[in-house]
Amino acid sequence: MSELKELEGVEIEDTFAEAFPIKVARVLITAVNEKWALNAAKEATGFGTSVIMCPVEAGIERTASPEETPDGRPGVFVLFCAPSYKTLEEQLLARLGQCVLTAPTAAAFNALSEEESVKTFNTGFKLKFFGDGFEKVGELYGRKVSIIPIMGGEFIVEQNFGAKEGVAGGNFFILAENQASALLAAENAVAEIEKVDGVITPFPGGIVSSGSKPGSLKYKFMHATTNHKFCPTLQRRC
Amino acid sequence: MSELKELEGVEIEDTFAEAFPIKVARVLITAVNEKWALNAAKEATGFGTSVIMCPVEAGIERTASPEETPDGRPGVFVLFCAPSYKTLEEQLLARLGQCVLTAPTAAAFNALSEEESVKTFNTGFKLKFFGDGFEKVGELYGRKVSIIPIMGGEFIVEQNFGAKEGVAGGNFFILAENQASALLAAENAVAEIEKVDGVITPFPGGIVSSGSKPGSLKYKFMHATTNHKFCPTLQRRC
């Protein structure tokens, strides 16, 4: 049974949240400054809110300071989540190839350790073919990487990326006096969730305004429309 | 033959740029403020740099002032470009349904006139099924719309969206003293292109650092890798 609590005058009903298993890759994108790491990260994780009709659920986990990155540059951790490892691998290749390789000064590193990883994708090996024979495979910062000459210089991408099991779900509803108050509360919730490691809020600006339900009563063809986006604010642990 | 010009001490070689036919839809996303119109627009146009491996090429054309929008709220014009009308229609449905319907306070309107449109997609009609029978079809601001009840209130989406022929291409190379100068120049170019109507720069932050060429000399399986992304800065007229 759910329980009523109170926090600073706000009534909280601490009940359950639906959640689903999902497959996750974690990538560290670095660039000459945080602005360009974010530009690459946003493009790579866009069109990634819900696997109902998006190929992945993807988002920015958090920024990384230069001390945390292999190349000593500012960075951004991003998560890609898919229903199957096959889809995840395809999407990782497409999104790193189209949205990070093409971003000025960007590089991409695997951000899951070997112990954590259940699967390994040779995404960086495959991307090397964009070098048309002028690419190199080497070791940089203790990692095996592809070095691909591009117009802007060289694109560095780690050869292998790990993947693991994760959880899609974790969410709460905000009931407020009006839309403006609900939005303000949800924005503040997203700002705090952004500080939590290993979590993304993949909906636009971190908030989802349209919950869904398990199937449709009226439109039988919509049986699959539903399961895991609800809430004002969706929190996803991976 | 190309011609050499000079602008404020910068040598300019005014030569040709490859370009390709493409199919285009133009959507106006509105929201309670510009921030949330942009949040929806960024998510909807993400993972949309090049049709080599992205399903569409998509981007923000420009912001719209309240006087320009049907509902008198701040807005953002976005363009979606695909190689075929079939892909364009599928992507429009997926991106509006997953990234705009889910964005708090957002609405979506057709931004191509009937005269301009070669094709019409009933995307708003299809999205109404998310209402599970509680939706309404009506007329608002002189437009035929679906009104879909969601947790955050009501999602307003125009019933029909137009599409037309466009051009993908138009780009220039920046040759600079070093990477920092090239980046600064390209950022300023993107800022100016953003002011031009009917044009997007779909690569991350508007710039592409990795040009491509027609096929691969060494890797024959890559024959299709190429045609239309080049430049530091890509300008696309639609």
Added chain:
Amino acid sequence: MSELKELEGVEIEDTFAEAFPIKVARVLITAVNEKWALNAAKEATGFGTSVIMCPVEAGIERTASPEETPDGRPGVFVLFCAPSYKTLEEQLLARLGQCVLTAPTAAAFNALSEEESVKTFNTGFKLKFFGDGFEKVGELYGRKVSIIPIMGGEFIVEQNFGAKEGVAGGNFFILAENQASALLAAENAVAEIEKVDGVITPFPGGIVSSGSKPGSLKYKFMHATTNHKFCPTLQRRC
């Protein structure tokens, strides 16, 4: 007598607003990109909300495209307003000298025509002394300027800046269901006022949450505390 109107369901009482004469200088700050023009402009116009205890009322009028600026770079128009020409001249010298001369890549130009100007200050002439004899006086872009060598290159500042009579005041109150709604409404109002030429909203983020009244009933020493800040949103025409 005031009159009741209605706009999109919002009741509007169109009554008077207090306003006061003020002296105004208009400066165009340019830089290598809009980011740095804004950085200089924000620092120069900070601590400038109300002349009750600030030396000036100052703010960003609007950004300027490269076609509008003498040096073809991105720019920002700013207004400085003071109760007397003497204070205005002193503040112009201090703020351009400390906040624009020191800002990387920034330059400062007079943005009032000779016909508009009632007074002229030789601010650029005075700033030249920072060059310690290495400065030059010359003509650039059809304007008489000081060229002052600094660590970052050269600081260009126009020799003379105009000033004229303006109006301080123009404001409206927002009465809303709760604080969140009032804030959202005021933010949107500021976004629209930003598009109006010759107007600034000098309070933090363009909004003032603390109105004042003409004098204090209880604390007689506060007779001067009052007159011209009110509203949620203050609009100032100059």
Added chain:
Amino acid sequence: MSELKELEGVEIEDTFAEAFPIKVARVLITAVNEKWALNAAKEATGFGTSVIMCPVEAGIERTASPEETPDGRPGVFVLFCAPSYKTLEEQLLARLGQCVLTAPTAAAFNALSEEESVKTFNTGFKLKFFGDGFEKVGELYGRKVSIIPIMGGEFIVEQNFGAKEGVAGGNFFILAENQASALLAAENAVAEIEKVDGVITPFPGGIVSSGSKPGSLKYKFMHATTNHKFCPTLQRRC
């Protein structure tokens, strides 16, 4: 004597930097969200680059998470630095009264402990007179505060603010291939310095492009123009 070092291919000359004693107050500004805490903080610390011609040197130290603030709201730590405690007290009163009291939803708390403080200013007590008799003095979150009714609700300000001795100075020069590289390097340095507690970079965007020297050779009246702004990037420990 200075020493030559190397970091990632960059030659570093580790030599001395001039520094000066200064008086410092540290204030925590909170608001309904980080955006509005920052709006208040930027206005309050503006026109605060160098005490040569600014009344204080002021800047944003860092943002504060809700767990760090008395009222559980997002916040921003700011530092105000002045040559004398008298000027510091005057400026604290003017800047909190004009730029924080007026900022929607903002509150101001003392962020120096009693042990750290050499001086105490009754700034919050003085600001209470804006309430014209309707204000209250009370205790909130374990702090003695003034509660001043304003149009936007209530302005909460701590009664007493501490001040202490600090150091103005600490800076380094960047010698780069061109202006764009120097700017990029300086921007990244500022981003890292922002993470250091107790430090501000008061110049526009954290960078100063115009160094000064001790007096003028040519213009004798400028004997005081100089001492402590140098560098591309100025770091100030307090």
